[in-house]
Amino acid sequence: MHPNALLELSTDLLHQVLQFQAPADRVVSDFFRTHRELGSRERHTLAETTYGVLRQRLLFQHLAQSGKGEMERRLALLGWQGNDGFLKAAMSEQEQQWLEKVRQVDTAALPERLRHNLPDWLAEPLQAALGEEFWPLVDALNSSAPLDLRVNTFKAKREDVQAALKAGGIESEATPHSPWGLRVQGKPALNKADTFTKGEVEVQDEGSQLLALLTDAKRGEMVVDFCAGAGGKTLALGASMRNTGRLYAFDTSGHRLAALKPRLARSGLSNVYPIQIAHERDDRIKRLAGKIDRVLVDAPCSGLGTLRRNPDMKWRQSPQSVAELQAKQEAILASAARLLKPGGRLVYATCSLLDSENEGIADAFTAAHARDFTPVPAVEALEKAHAGGAGDLVRGPYLRLWPHRHGTDAFFAAVWERR
Numbered sequence: 001m002h003p004n005a006l007l008e009l010s011t012d013l014l015h016q017v018l019q020f021q022a023p024a025d026r027v028v029s030d031f032f033r034t035h036r037e038l039g040s041r042e043r044h045t046l047a048e049t050t051y052g053v054l055r056q057r058l059l060f061q062h063l064a065q066s067g068k069g070e071m072e073r074r075l076a077l078l079g080w081q082g083n084d085g086f087l088k089a090a091m092s093e094q095e096q097q098w099l100e101k102v103r104q105v106d107t108a109a110l111p112e113r114l115r116h117n118l119p120d121w122l123a124e125p126l127q128a129a130l131g132e133e134f135w136p137l138v139d140a141l142n143s144s145a146p147l148d149l150r151v152n153t154f155k156a157k158r159e160d161v162q163a164a165l166k167a168g169g170i171e172s173e174a175t176p177h178s179p180w181g182l183r184v185q186g187k188p189a190l191n192k193a194d195t196f197t198k199g200e201v202e203v204q205d206e207g208s209q210l211l212a213l214l215t216d217a218k219r220g221e222m223v224v225d226f227c228a229g230a231g232g233k234t235l236a237l238g239a240s241m242r243n244t245g246r247l248y249a250f251d252t253s254g255h256r257l258a259a260l261k262p263r264l265a266r267s268g269l270s271n272v273y274p275i276q277i278a279h280e281r282d283d284r285i286k287r288l289a290g291k292i293d294r295v296l297v298d299a300p301c302s303g304l305g306t307l308r309r310n311p312d313m314k315w316r317q318s319p320q321s322v323a324e325l326q327a328k329q330e331a332i333l334a335s336a337a338r339l340l341k342p343g344g345r346l347v348y349a350t351c352s353l354l355d356s357e358n359e360g361i362a363d364a365f366t367a368a369h370a371r372d373f374t375p376v377p378a379v380e381a382l383e384k385a386h387a388g389g390a391g392d393l394v395r396g397p398y399l400r401l402w403p404h405r406h407g408t409d410a411f412f413a414a415v416w417e418r419r
């Protein structure tokens with residue numbers, strides 16, 4: 001494809017993504033579906049340029065004020081993630097001069113918000129909570145996430161999967177905290193690897209694995225994954241139950257539960273019961289009240305802990321959307337808690353960076369349910385479940401994972417036991 005034609009497509013794609021009407025990954029994949037002529041390297045350049053612009057949107061919009069023509073084209077020039085010679089061939093003389101000039105701007109001397117590229121409502125609480133660690137977090141959020149796999153321990157051993165991957169030219173190392181995890185070098189295509197088609201591995205961030213580990217579902221138990229979605233954690237719970245007992249996978253989204261089906265078939269698990277519920281007070285939930293050993297609430301949240309993968313979330317969320325999510329989180333947690341039998345374990349988790357969706361919800365639950373639920377320190381639960389370096393994974397009584405400290409997405413989890 002002619003360089004300028006690719007740059008124009010990048011401009012078009014940015015124009016669509018920056019309207020923030022839909023998640024960026026969906027807009028990008030729809031765009032590729034309507035542009036079948038694009039090869040894999042061209043798709044890679046377009047996607048990475050888009051993500052680069054989303055990550056540094058405030059800085060790039062500031063720098064782009066000085067140029068001429070369509071704003072999105074200048075943003076594409078600034079965020080270009082392809083070959084530099086190729087980009088040069090796409091630019092006019094005037095654009096080349098402009099880009100050279102803006103590349104000389106000393107960005108370290110610009111105001112803070114142009115350096116952290118976060119909206120104020122998000123930067124402020126993070127700065128207050130993290131102090132000096134704020135900037136390492138900013139850097140980590142602007143880098144790409146590693147590729148982690150979870151070994152399906154119902155079917156295979158971690159070291160055998162690692163050896164099989166190696167034989168196929170894929171290098172990996174054991175994850176430091178999850179006993180089920182492998183961190184793969186680079187981003188190899190895995191869906192044709194034998195070990196993947198046989199259901200021995202799933203792609204899953206180490207942080208997500210730790211949430212399932214913390215739930216510690218055991219053989220023969222009755223377990224509920226309350227917000228199962230496409231079942232990333234359901235599959236981990238089912239394997240840790242060794243395909244025995246009953247594992248209910250609830251979600252309000254039929255579409256997400258449908259995505260669980262092929263993964264379930266690959267996994268070899270037959271103890272999972274996916275159920276679409278209307279809302280968190282659905283009658284089917286009431287019938288199970290007081291009967292369940294473990295409940296994982298992987299609550300709908302702002303997703304701000306996954307900014308490495310979904311940098312558009314910082315522009316698509318707002319204080320209002322977070323406040324609405326908090327109300328939902330409280331309602332789901334209160335309803336899910338009724339399922340537990342005495343001695344049962346409740347786990348509340350999010351992939352949010354914000355205290356308001358994390359400690360805020362957990363502390364309020366502890367205060368409101370002091371008669372029925374005892375908090376369990378996360379470090380204790382992690383140690384019992386054989387997580388490596390459990391003491392490094394917690395803040396106070398809660399699990400708190402950070403990209404800059406742990407190399408995972410940001411996650412929070414709180415654990416209680418029903419009296």
Ligand SMILES: C[S@@+](CC[C@H](N)C(=O)[O-])C[C@H]1O[C@@H](n2cnc3c(N)ncnc32)[C@H](O)[C@@H]1O
Nearest residue numbers: 227228229231232233251252253280298299300
């Ligand atoms: C963080 S995602 C879950 C991700 C999933 N556990 C995984 O590991 O892939 C939150 C899920 O909550 C679901 N959800 C939203 N409202 C809900 C409700 N009232 N009851 C149950 N699930 C709900 C959403 O459809 C979404 O799939």
